[in-house]
Amino acid sequence: MTVKDDRYLDPAVETMSREDLERLQESRILQLVPYVYQRSPLVRELWEKHGVTPDDIKSLADFKAKVPFMDKDMIRDFRDRNDDPFGGLACVGPPHMRGVGFTSGTTGDPTPLPRPEDNAVLIALKRELWHIGMRPGDTLTYLLFTFREGMIADRWMDTGFTPICVQHSPLDIPYLIQISKEYRPKALFMISTPMILGLEQYEKNTGEDIKAAFSSYEGIVFGGEPMSPHIRKLMERWDFNVYELTSLGDVATATECSAHDGMHTWEDVALIEHLDPDGDSDAEDGGRGEMVVTALLDDVAPLIRFRTDDLIEFTRKPCTCGRTHGRMKPLGRKGDELVVNGRSVLPIDIFPFIGDFPETRTGLFQIIRPQRETDILKLRVGYDIDALQDGENALIERIKARIKSELDLPSDIELMTNDEMVKLGPPNKIPRVSKS
Known part of the structure; x- marks a missing residue:
């Protein structure tokens, strides 16, 4: 057999x-x-x-x-x-x-x-x-982006998975933690940058042990x-x-x-x-x-x-x-590719270093791309105003120096608070490239 x-x-x-x-x-x-x-x-x-x-x-x-x-x-x-x-x-x-x-x-x-x-x-x-x-009988935490996702989550009967649906919103993090503790789900589908940042803030504000709360996953x-x-x-x-x-x-x-x-x-x-x-x-x-x-x-x-x-x-x-x-x-x-002084730049080129400063550790940024080719890399960068060390102008100069070191490109930096950056897109991500 x-x-x-x-x-x-x-x-x-x-x-x-x-x-x-x-x-x-x-x-x-x-x-x-x-x-x-x-x-x-x-x-x-x-x-x-x-x-x-x-x-x-x-x-x-x-x-x-x-x-x-x-x-x-x-x-x-x-x-x-x-x-x-x-x-x-x-x-x-x-x-x-x-x-x-x-x-x-x-x-x-x-x-x-x-x-x-x-x-x-x-x-x-x-x-x-x-x-x-996941195996039949196991519980799944399903974070809902839309009503249509709820329709999908309802159709797990042939696998035997049991979904518990939570709205994909930082506002629902207390409920996410509650069901994670009570029902001990085996998998979570799916989490994103705003939710992780929300968990970090919740941990800071409440002292919640995130590692323990999510230990069943x-x-x-x-x-x-x-x-x-x-x-x-x-x-x-x-x-x-x-x-x-x-x-x-x-x-x-x-x-x-x-x-x-x-x-x-x-x-x-x-x-x-x-x-x-x-x-x-x-x-x-x-x-x-x-x-x-x-x-x-x-x-x-x-x-x-x-x-x-x-x-x-x-x-x-x-x-x-x-x-x-x-x-x-x-x-x-x-369509996101920007050519700066003949060099191709994509968001994936910015991710590795943009969060290295205490003020920008969330890694939120946008490439400003009004046209495909330009002579300067323009970035909108999210920052934590409470972590600001030496003023906005000094932070801008530090970011510009890092871009010069990593990519050998001149840059123009616009700062925006993290809270405002997150509002620029749908719940799971912000557009990493913007025309303006």
Whole structure:
């Protein structure tokens, strides 16, 4: 009798050979192509513009060679031209369309994402939480960003996980600590920079032992943006076993495993292309490229060859955890790149040092990018007014000297209190790049 490998929720899929994965992707692509062409107004309009029909697609290679890309601007343009709130993506309506989510809107107005009942986000989350250690009967703390997230959290019955929902807000930290003490959950999904800063402040104000309150958690998922050194030090002090998460191009999620060597991309639910950011040729395995995604299991509003604008390092080499699906490390957004005196700068270049001063240890900042190329790096930096050592002007000069040392670039610094910085974005993150 074959014994299931308990390390994986779905071992047959999670450890599938590369050849079998590609055969599965091709099978799903060939089913998807005629379906979306017939039902998605945006896909049909775009393909007709490029002279492509389903009859032209006989293989996965044909799909990659012939199907045109789509992006967020195309979805927004279709929405505005046709007064279609779904941007031409929707292939079906209710009751199969069970809800509509939206992107965060940190790089533009939010993109609508109609969802089916059993969507790829839920498939990915189940696998990721299983790897963290969740098993039937275990309790999960689920921090809610939106009402739609509450709908997802309600559908854990087939795993046997028991979710306890808490609003993702620093105002709800006392309740988060209370349920963590009383119910001893095994995993937390997911925490972010504002919540960690809120926990730090709560600890300071009340004397609460955060390490003890969270001691039952075998894994805490962190997402929304890269982790600043200050945030990482806090979670190490509290003994948080952290798994970083990112979005898989608005199709699903991608999360680190215990190897902490990249975030796993589930290639049975999304076709991942890793392309030259300035063209359409394949980027080198392990190198920098733009992520392009196609949703393989979404029959409500699938994204097809969607240029995400996300720059990633990506490899298809098997992971030491045993999984064979690809792994990615986010670098930033292509549209966020600022060129200062010919040098490329992304937020990930600022994260490692911006929090090294006592006043700026929270690591809150924005790159001011009114245009792509400039001769000076302009930053908005959050600071703790109570930690100010030698005045605002002196702090500005210290930050400028550090930027010169780290990046060899001239800079212009605008200071803003941490409380005001946090108000610049949605609950889980602030936009790290702003036009003004």
